[in-house]
Each structure stands twice: as C-alpha cells, then as structure tokens.
Amino acid sequence: MCLANSVVVLDFETTGLSPDNGDRAIEIGAVKIVDGEIVDSFQELMNPGRRVNSFIEQYTGISNKMLLDAPSCEAVMTRFASFIGEFNLVAHNASFDKKFLDAEFERIGHQYRGQFACSLLLSRRIHQDAPNHKLGTLVEYHQLPNDGVFHRALADATMTGYLWLQQLETIKQHQPQQAVTFDKIKKITSMTKAKVMDYIKLIQK
C-alpha cells in the first residue's frame, strides 16, 4: 500500500509550453513529503542552450543572464533523478510537468518508476466550489503558507505541496477510517465530478 502523504511535488519553469516545439526546462523545483511533512527540497536553474524570450523573463523573473552560468539541463536532471528516486510524483496540471520531465529524462536516458498525480484535477473534483483552480487562487482560497513568490519553481512546488496536504486532509475528514493511498487519489481524479460527490461526501472548504 502506497500512501499519498509521501510524494515528491515538482514544478518546472520552461522556455514555453511544449517540448515538442523545442521548448526546454530552465528551472526545476521540488519538495519531498514524507508522512505528511516536507523533509527535503530541490531547486536548480539550468541552461537550456538558447535564449528565453522577454515574456518568460518577465513571467518567471529568470533572466538570460541568470541562465548563462547555470549548469546544463543534463547535469541538473541527473541530480534531480537521484532526488526523486522511486517516489510518486505530484504537480499542478501534471500533464504539463510530466511532458517536460519525460522529455528531459529522455535526453539523459533515465526512466523513473513513480506515478504522477495532479493537484489541479483533484481540486476540480473535491473543491468544486473554488473560484477557479489556478495555483495562486487555491493558495489564497485555502489560506496556504506562502512567501508571495509565484512562478518560481521551488515556490510553486512548495505551495503545491501544501495544497496537496490540504487535499489529503479533506479526503481524510470524510473517510476517516480509510487510509488515503496514492491509488485512491488516482481513482478520484479519474472519476467524473458527479461520481466523486457520490463517492465521498465533501465539505466545501
């Protein structure tokens, strides 16, 4: 049985939206959660081998100058592979981060065993009353700890980690006799919204 309270929560900053269009990672941030506590973190800039456009510089605060002396994606991703080990993985809109993780790992010939879960899909199901499911909105909605920094990898990964723990607590409150396993989370996120409400009676906040 694999509990959902021991995971690695990760977030990429990238040059764009699609590795299929040649976009690369420029920063990876992650927190390691064990038994519901953040016990470790990872953050590194990486040089994508190309200039990032002005929008990305402004959006992330990561400048071309900052990336000039950063280690290569390959070097950083090799260290990140060691960091995640065989942990299951969580990200906000995981399909996006999984694309980049798969693309960057493919470049170094690394395969990982962990499964992915998505805090955005989970939020859409168990907090259907939220104004929207953007990370920033959910941080404010749930009054999660934050330092006011957004769109940097470790900051976003840390906030997503707190969001994940909040989501596990919501599920646990309504099924206190059952362990919240990673498989249960995957099951909930694969349900329709209507079925989730039948499966688990939810408080709204």
Add this chain to the structure above:
DNA sequence: TGCCAGGCCCTCTTTAGGGCCTT
C-alpha cells in the same frame, strides 16, 4: 501579451467547439 501545445472537461455534445490550466 497571449499567439504557439495538449489534456481535461463541460455542453446548446459525441459527425464539435470552446474554456481552463500549465510556461
């Protein structure tokens, strides 16, 4: 700034279209 992508999900749907999310 929101074009570029793509998965998810809703509906005035399924022979489709468009909004939500991520950078």
